[in-house]
Amino acid sequence: MAQGEREETAIRPAHPETVIRVRDLVVGFGRKLIINHLDLDVYRGQILGFVGASGAGKSVTMRTVIGLLPKRSGTIEVFGVNLDTATPEQRQAVERRWGVLFQNGALFSSLTVRQNIQFPMREYLRISERLLDELAAAKLEMVGLRPDVGDKYPSELSGGMTKRVALARALALDPEIVFLDEPTSGLDPIGAGDFDELIATLQRTLGLTVFMVTHDLDSLHTVCDRIAVIGDGKILVDGPMETMLASDHPWVKEYFSGKRSRAHAARRRSA
Amino acid sequence: MSAVTGSASAQATLQGAMEGDRLRLTAAGAWTADYARTLEPQIDAQSQPPRRKTVTRVEIETSRIGQLDTFGAWLIERLMRAWQARGVTVEVTGLPENYRGLVAEMNQVKLETDDDVGRPRPLRDAFAAIGRAVYEISHYATGFLQMLGAVLVAMGRVIVRPQTFRLTSMVHHLENVGWRAVPIVLLITFLVGCIVAQQGIFQFRKFGAAVFVIDMVGVLVLRELGVLIVCIMVAGRSGSAYTAELGSMKMREEIDALRTMGFDPIEVLILPRILALIIAVPILTFLGSMAALYGGGLVAWLYGGIAPEVFLSRLKESISLDHFKVGMIKAPFMALVIGIVACVQGMETKGSAESLGQQTTASVVESIFLVIVLDGFFAIFFASIGM
Structure with missing residues (x-):
């Protein structure tokens, strides 16, 4: 890790560094191709919203990038490391620099919240028990939870708390990239709004790069710097909100300028 | 400076x-x-x-x-x-x-929590553990009786309104716990029959009474071994599956969903499973006993030199229908105990994966324990009525 990488993030240079570079990605199950020659770049310090119809392959793309699904062809580079040709050590080093928030939290049900957050720290860093406890409390504070929550088990948490704890665990090792799979799904609008705020705040304080799969128009409007729309296994449109609104692709038009989003825009205006 | x-x-x-x-x-x-x-x-x-x-x-x-x-x-x-x-x-x-x-x-980080849950206090914790264990026994006994009662009530309802009975579900479970268990039950009981006969011949030979092994194998297999081995197999094979199935359904709120749609989970999920066991275990017991006798006969012939004709005629003399009935009467009761324990444990599952594992282990251990205890009571009962 070169020194001063984090400073670059805050300054936002004119030519942002590409942290994830996906080229010509093909993923399929059986005879069906889900992702068909997809290209995508994610720049450092950006919050990328990744949208698409249900079943269009948003989660598949994310899971392929983080190595949970095999790909047919194409290359994926994260931090300039090609994950296919990387040695296991290089791969592990890359994995240490990203955090993943799964859709349903994927908290380890037999560990307490504190142990869940400490789990990656315990594996990768040899630090004292005291520091582990303090850092777990710090991470909980960062995601807006009280330290008492640390003693609870995942089954005792509400939906919003589960998401926050899962985010705290994703942030345990201070990753540079976080992958969020539908972070606001299943939350009430206020909870979802708070969560968006939280992601934006953390992005600012920690200089994170965020790859967010989402359906939430609010999130797309409020926190995303850039939006990529996936359809027919490719990126249809890619750019900030204005590009989305100006696009004449039927699905993109329907999604961002349809009835639901018009009502949404009206609400935003009146607010 | x-x-x-x-x-x-x-x-x-x-x-x-x-x-x-x-x-x-x-x-x-x-x-x-x-x-x-x-x-x-x-x-x-x-x-x-x-x-x-x-x-x-x-x-x-x-x-x-x-x-x-x-x-x-x-x-x-x-x-x-x-x-x-x-x-x-x-x-x-x-x-x-x-x-x-x-x-x-x-x-902003606050370190101190409001309660002192984390602080260990050995003496208090030891007493707390004893108290919790005692409470759990009584809690468990009540749970068992409640489930037994609920199953009997559901059975009564089904007898009154037979159209509500889930026949398809029961047949499905019958296939899993009965039909598919046949090969392994036959193999295990056959082997146990062989081993008992071999040991019997080996020991009885010292007294020159090798032929009595036929009496021993016959009585032992029909009264005790057949049913016990089958029950232990079924508890490990099907009881654990019941617990895991019901437990994961409980974890994913499927059971709550059934309740809100106006279905009684006892009637929909538990009754077909328990009835399937009550039907399957006697059949398996019968097949298992036959396999054990066959194994005993085979060893008696090949190892003990007792010809099959001798084995059969001696067997006919030494055992009565009572021995066979004792084993078969016990089987459905054992099945009921295994089924109830498995279902109680399944329904007790909490939200975590660890809890599911604990309940499944508890289900197998407790049903085997209760089967053996019940077998003891049956032994006393049959002895006192002279069977």
Whole structure:
């Protein structure tokens, strides 16, 4: 890790560094191709919203990038490391620099919240028990939870708390990239709004790069710097909100300028 | 000016120097997760005044920090808190603009929790464990009786309104716990029959009474071994499956969903499973007993030199229908016990994967235990009525 990488993030240079570079990605199950020659770049310090119809392959793309699904062809580079040709050590080093928030939290049900957050720290860093406890409390504070929550088990948490704890665990090792799979799904609008705020705040304080799969128009409007729309296994449109609104692709038009989003825009205006 | 340095690390350091009554701490390097281990002792070393010195002000100079993450920011915060607790004024200087938010964030962290759950108290905990275990036994006994009652009531309802009975479901379970269990049950009972006969012949030969092995194998297999081995197999094979199925359905709120749609989970899920067991276990017991007798006969012939004709005629003399009935009467009751235990444990499952594992283990252990206890009671009962 070169020194001063984090400073670059805050300054936002004119030519942002590409942290994830996906080229010509093909993923399929059986005879069906889900992702068909997809290209995508994610720049450092950006919050990328990744949208698409249900079943269009948003989660598949994310899971392929983080190595949970095999790909047919194409290359994926994260931090300039090609994950296919990387040695296991290089791969592990890359994995240490990203955090993943799964859709349903994927908290380890037999560990307490504190142990869940400490789990990656315990594996990768040899630090004292005291520091582990303090850092777990710090991470909980960062995601807006009280330290008492640390003693609870995942089954005792509400939906919003589960998401926050899962985010705290994703942030345990201070990753540079976080992958969020539908972070606001299943939350009430206020909870979802708070969560968006939280992601934006953390992005600012920690200089994170965020790859967010989402359906939430609010999130797309409020926190995303850039939006990529996936359809027919490719990126249809890619750019900030204005590009989305100006696009004449039927699905993109329907999604961002349809009835639901018009009502949404009206609400935003009146607010 | 005297230098008070902590152990130097190439990548992340905290060095202290006294300027009058002011301690000037200089932080440098990458204050990140990777160096937290080397930084922590340095922080702790610099959290107290150097020997024979009084410190009234502390300045933490941070402009030489190259990288900072939550780990480093927390350590700065810990250092500040340690000095503030001594009533010393602490000042952080030269912090790069982009890290201010992070350090400010760490300032909000509250460490103390409201309760004292985590603190171990050996004596209290030991008593608490005993109390909990006693409570659990009574809780479990009530659970067992409740389930038994609920199943009987559901059975009554089904007898009154047979159209509500889930025949398809029961046939499905019957296939799983009965038909598919046949090969393994036949194999195990056959082997046990062989072993018992071999051991019997080996021991009885010393008294020149090898032929009595036929009496022993016949009585033992038909009264006890057949049914016990089958029940142990079924508890391990099907009881555990029932617990795991119901447990994961409970975890995923499927059982709650059934309830809200107006279905009784006992009637829909549990009754077909238990009835399938009650039908399957006697059949398996019969097949298992036959396999064991066959195995015994085979060993008697090949190892003991007792011809099959001799074996059969001797068997006919030595055993009565009573022996066979004793084994078969026990079977459905054993099945009921296994089924109820499995279902109670399944329904007791809490939200975690660990809980599911615990309940499945408990289900197998308890059903085997109860089957053997029940077998003991049956032995006393049959002895007293002379069967």
